[in-house]
Amino acid sequence: MSLELRDIHKHFGPVRANDGISITVETGTLHGLLGENGAGKSTLMKVLSGFHSADSGEIILDGKTIKLASPVDAIAAGIGMLHQDPLVFLPFSVIDNFVLGSPGERRLDRAAATRELNELSERYGFNLDPETPARLLTVGERQQLEILRLLWLGARVLILDEPTTGISADQRAKLFVTLKALAKEGMSVIFVSHKLEEVADLCERVTVMTRGKVVGEAELPVPPEQLVEMMFGQAIEIRDRDQVSLGSSHLALDSIRTATGLLSEEPISLEVQAGEVIGIAGMEGSGQDTFLRICCGMRAPKEGRVAVGGQDMTGKHYRDYLAADVKYLPAGRLEEGLIEGLTITEHFVLAGEDRSFFVDWGAARKRAVEQVEHYTIKGTEASTAESLSGGNQQRVLLAMLPAELTVLLMEHPTRGLDIESADWVWEQLLARREQGTSILFASADLDELLRYSDRILVFFSGRVIGELDASATNVDEIGLLIGGRRSGTEGVAS
Template identity: 55%
Template structure:
C-alpha cells in the first residue's frame, strides 16, 4: 500500500509537533523515519494511525484520501502501529490478547485464531505460547504478539515506533528478519527510530525530522555524517569515559545472595569506590536487575551483607537507602519511575519536598523551569509526564535526582535517547563522578558499557564474571561472555 502524507500540521498549544510534513512511502519498502527525541516522529505516526487528529493536512492511501477517525478505522483500512510500549493486556493469556478487538463478536472462533497465530509464528520464527499469560512474556515477545495480531487483522502498512528500545540484540535480529520478510511480501514497513546504525542496517529509504519539520530525505546507503547533519544541524563527536582517580569504598558487598522466584545470584562480593562506574552486561533477566534492586534497598538479600561506607545496610528499608544517598532510575519510566497524570512541576515538588504536608509551589515551579533547561527537556512545567516523549521522560527522571548522591543505580540509562542527548547526559553524569558519586548501570548497548564504564560485571543465568577492566575488553569478548562462553 502506498502512503502519502500531505502538509500535515499538528500543534499542542504553542508547540508545533508537526509543521507542514509531506511524505511519500512506497509499498514493499522499509522506510525509516529518523530524528532526535521530540522531533515529532511519534506524533506524525499517531496522526497516520488515527490516535490523534491533524489540525490540517491530508492522508492518502493508494491514491485515495481517507479520514482516519480512530485506530480501529486505520486497522480496517490496513494501517497498524506497534507502539514503544506494546498495547496489550498483561493479565490475559496470549490467545485472548489476539482476539481482543477482532471482528468475531462475543463468540470468536478460538480454534481458527489459535491456528492463525501458530502459522504466523512459524512463518516469522516467533516463539509464543498461545496459552501463556502475557505478563510472563519479555518485551520482545510482546512485540511479536502485537505484530502477529496486526497481521492477522489484515494490516498492510506496519508502523514500528522505536521498537528496539527494550529488547535484546537477539530479539532485535529476529525482529529485523521479520520486517525484511514483510517488505519482500509487498507490505509497507515504517520504522521510526533515533538510532542511526539501525536505520542504516534496515531501511531502504529514510526521511529525517527535526523540530517538527522534515529536514531531508535519503536513499540508503547514505553517509552517516549526512544523516547526522540533517538530524542535528551539526556533526556529533563521541567521547569515551576519562580515567578518573578513584576514592574510598562507598559500597561493599560481602558474599551477597539475592533472588526472586525465577533466578538467584549467589555469593557475590564487590567493592565499589567513589567516582567508579561499573557496567552490568548480560541478556535480559540474567540477574542484573536483582543486583541493582539489592543495592537500592528494593530487594533484600537472602544471605551476605551490604555496607554503604561503614553502615551495615543489610535488610534496611528503602527509605534508609535514600537517606544514605542512594538513588535508583528504573528502565520502566512510567510504571516505576514517574507518576502518570502528574506534571513536571508536581514531580519536582514530590522529589524536593522538605515538609510532609506543605508544598512551596512557587519554588517547585522555578526548579522545574531550571531542570527543563539544564536537561534540555522538550516540555513545560505544566506538561503531564505521560505527554512527554520517551527520551524526555528519561531526561525528567534524571533531572529529579538529588544533588548529593553517593550511589546512582540505573537500568538502561540512555534507552530511547538520541546521540546528542546521550553525550549530554553522560557528560552530566561524569561531572557527578568527579565529585565522588559512584554509578552502577545495566545496559543492552555493548558500546555504551565499554565506553562509559571503568569495570564490567557480566551476568549469565545468575552467574557473574568480573569485574573486568572495560578498557581491556573488546566488543567480541563481551558478546561471547553475554552468550555464556567462559562461564563454568
C-alpha cells in the same frame, strides 16, 4: 500498498508536533523515519494508525484518500502499528492475545486461530507456543506476537515505533530478517527510530524529521555523517573515556542472594569504589532490576550483606539507604520517578532540602526557574511532568538528585533519548563521578556500556555470567554473554 501522507498537521495546544508533513512510502519498501525524541515521529505514526486524528492533511492509500477515526479503521484499511511497548495483555496466553483484536464479538474459533498462528509463526521462523502466558515472553517475543497478529488481521502497511528498544541483539537480528522478508512479500514497512545505524542497516529509504517537520530524505545507503547532519545540523563527535582515580569502597555486596526467583541461585559479590562506573548488561528481566533494588534497600536479600561507605546496611529500610546518599532512578520516568499532574516547581519542592511545614512558593518558583535554565529543560517551572518529552523528564530527574551522592543506581539512563540529550545526561553523570559518586547503570545499549563503564557485569537468567573490564572487552564478547554463551564455549551456560 503505497502510502502517501500529505501535509499532515497535528497540534497539542501550543506544541506543533506535526507541522505540514508529507511522506511517500512505496509498496514493498523498508522506509526509515529518523529523528530525535520529540521530533514528532510518534505523533505522526499515531495519526497514521488512527490513535490521533490529524488537524488537517490527507492520508492516501493506493491512490484513495482514507479517513481514520480509530485504530480499528486503520487496521481495517490494512495499516498495522507495533507500539514501542507492545500492547500485550500479560495475564493472557499467547493465543488469547492473538485473537483479542479480531473483529466481531460473537464467534471465536480458537482451534482455527491456533492453527493460523502456528502457520504464521513457522513461516517467519518464530517459536511461539500458543498456550504460554504472555508474561513469560521476552519483549522481543511480544513483538513477534504483535507482528503476527497484525499480519493475521490483514496489515499491509506495518509501522514499528522504536522496535529495538529493550530487545537483545539476537532478537534484533531476527526482527530485521523478518522485516526484510515482509518487504519482499510486498509489505510496506515504516521503521521509526532514533538510532542511525539501525536505519542504515535495515532501510532502503529514509525520511528525517526535526521539530515536527521533514528536514531531509535520502535513498540509502548514505554516509552516517550525512544523516547526523540532517538531524542535528552538525556531526557529533564521540568523547574519550577519562581516567578517574578510584577512592574508598562505596558499596559492598557480600554473597547476596534472594529467596526465590531471580538471583536465587548463585550468590553475587561486588565491591564498588568511589568514582567507579559499573555497567550492567543483560537481556531485560535477567535479574538486573532485582539486583539494583537490593543495592538501594527496596528489596532485602535473603542471604548476604550489603554495606554502604563501610557501614553495614543489611536489612535496613530504603529510606535509610536514601539517608546514606544512595539513590535509585528506575527506567519508568513517569511511573517511578516523576509524578503526573505535579509541576516542575512542585517536584523540586518535594525533592528539596527545605523541610519546613509551610512552603515558600515564591522562593520555590524562583529556584525552579533557575533550575529549568541551568539544566536546559524545555518547559517552564509550571509545566507538569507528563507534558515534558522523555529527554526533559530525565533532565528534571537529574536536577532532583541530592547534592551529595554516594551511590547512584540507574536503569537505562538514556533510553529513548536523542543523541544530544543522551550526551548531556552522561555529562552530568560523569561530573557526579568526578565528585566521587559511584554509578551503577543498567543499559541495553552496548555502546553506552562500553563507553562509560569501568567494569561491566553481564546478567543472564538471574546470575552474573560475566564480569568484564570495559577497556579490555568488545561488543561481540558482551553480546555473546548476554545471550548466555561464555566466550570460547559453544553451549548455552546452564
